[in-house]
Amino acid sequence: MSRFFSSRFDALTPYTPGEQPQDRRYVKLNTNESPYPPSPGVSLAVAEESERLQLYSDPESRLLTNALAEHLGLDPSQVLVGNGSDEILNFAFMAFCDEDHPAVFPDISYGFYPVFATLNRIPYREIPLREDLSISVEDYITGEGTVVIANPNAPTGLSLPQKEIERLLADNPNRIVIVDEAYVAFGGESCLPLIDRYDNLLVVRTFSKSHSLAGARLGFAAGNSALIQDLNTLKYSTNPYNVNRMTSAAGIAALRENEYYVRNCSAIAKTRDQTAVQLRAMGFEVTDSVSNFLFARHPSVGGGELYRKLKERGVLVRHLSKDRIVSYVRITVGTPEQMDTLLRETKAILEEYQ
Ligand SMILES: Cc1ncc(COP(=O)(O)O)c(C=O)c1O
Structure with a gap:
């Protein structure tokens, strides 16, 4: 640190992103990216748009916003696109939390939430997950502050039914509820259909996982148009051209080819469920993830140790050192071939402990 x-x-304490190592080729199952490349129209659209890079992007991202709103069945005024959902979440913390509206989120969830709160000097309260690592809406229903819930949650992969979140919204009309749906496309239940009924709901989503665009950085918020206006005030006060030309073009092309991504997401869900069965057969305890990752622990080998041994064997998974989950690893669901490698190497490691 400088003086x-x-x-x-x-x-x-800044957020620690998952490793993006360059030293060798890994079977990379550590940052919940899609194992499948973007659809063909995306690279064509990006190449074409790259010829106009001397010009700023449209600060309103009109074409993308309109395409996205149409795709979601919303009005364009109900949508704001951003540089990854991380940017959108930061805007939401800035807009809807303060001394009188502390942020409230689970103690085990997306590691960026406490960082956004601290960065913006917002007080926050972490609510412990239940013993089985689930979120209970009961724990949020009374009290003050802005609720932030990842649904499905990360790193557990567990999800809440839409009805439960609706209960929270209905019982707390004067509190904002931010639902981070980064992983909803893999089996969760979205709160988007509730937007017209609850002006205190903000849904945040990303193209990073379901639409194979993690490297393009594209996320969005959907909600009541007044909430979107508030987020826009912060966007225009920080980075008006937050979505660059190539990312905008990529997003529009991806929406045009949405069927491809729907198929990928169901393939990933199928691979996830098959891998979970095999991990359980090897003695792992695996949460009922409806995301594009598995969260698992084994009675014979610690999470940190399994992570290190897999890395030595060329397979990268994520280990989080928080007390309650230190025995777990989080494994991104890759292609069936990548999961075969993971299972083979894991089996070899477990043999060392017998
Ligand atoms: C729960 C959750 N929300 C948001 C994000 C951020 O996604 P992005 O900024 O790539 O849109 C992530 C990334 O891993 C996540 O796990």
Whole structure:
């Protein structure tokens, strides 16, 4: 740290992204990316748009916003696109949390939530997951503040029914509920259909996982148009051209070829369920994930150790060192071939412990 770094950030511990190692080729199952490339129209659209890079992008991202709104059955005023859902979430923390509206989220969830809160000097309260790692809406229904829930949750992969979140929205009309649906396309139940009924609901989504565009950085918020206007105020106060030309073109092309992604998501869900069966047969305890990752632990080998041994064998998974989940690894669902490699290497490692 330099001697000039503002003391405003003394309490800030930045988010630690998953490794993106360049030293060798890994079977990369650590950052919940799609194992499948973008659809063919995406690279064509990006190449074509790259010829206009001397011009700023449209600050309103009109073409993309209109295409997305139509795809979701919403009005364009109910949607805001951003540079990944991380940017959108940061705007949402800035817009809807403060001293009087602390952020409230599960103790085990997306690691960026406490970072956004600290960065923006917002007080926050972490609510422990239940013993079985599930979120109970009961724990959020009374109290103050802005609720942030990842549904399905990460890294557990567990999800809440839409009805449960609706209960939270209906019982708390004066509190904003932000539902982060980064993984909803793999089997969760979306809250998007509730947007017209609840002006306190903000749904945040991403093209990173379901639409194979993690490297393009494209996410969005959907909600009541007044909430979207608030987010826009922050966007225009930080980065008006937040979605670049190539990403916009990629997003539009991806929506045009949406069927391809729907098929990929169901293939990933199928691979997930098959892998879970095999992990359980090897003695793993595996949560009932409806996401594009599995969360698993084995009685014979610790999470950290399994992560290290798999890495030595060329398979990267994620290990999170939080107390309650230190025994687990999070495994992104890859292609069936990648999962075969994971299972083979895991089996070889477990043999060392017998
Ligand atoms: C729960 C959750 N929300 C949001 C994000 C951010 O996604 P992106 O910024 O790529 O849209 C992630 C990324 O892993 C996530 O796990």
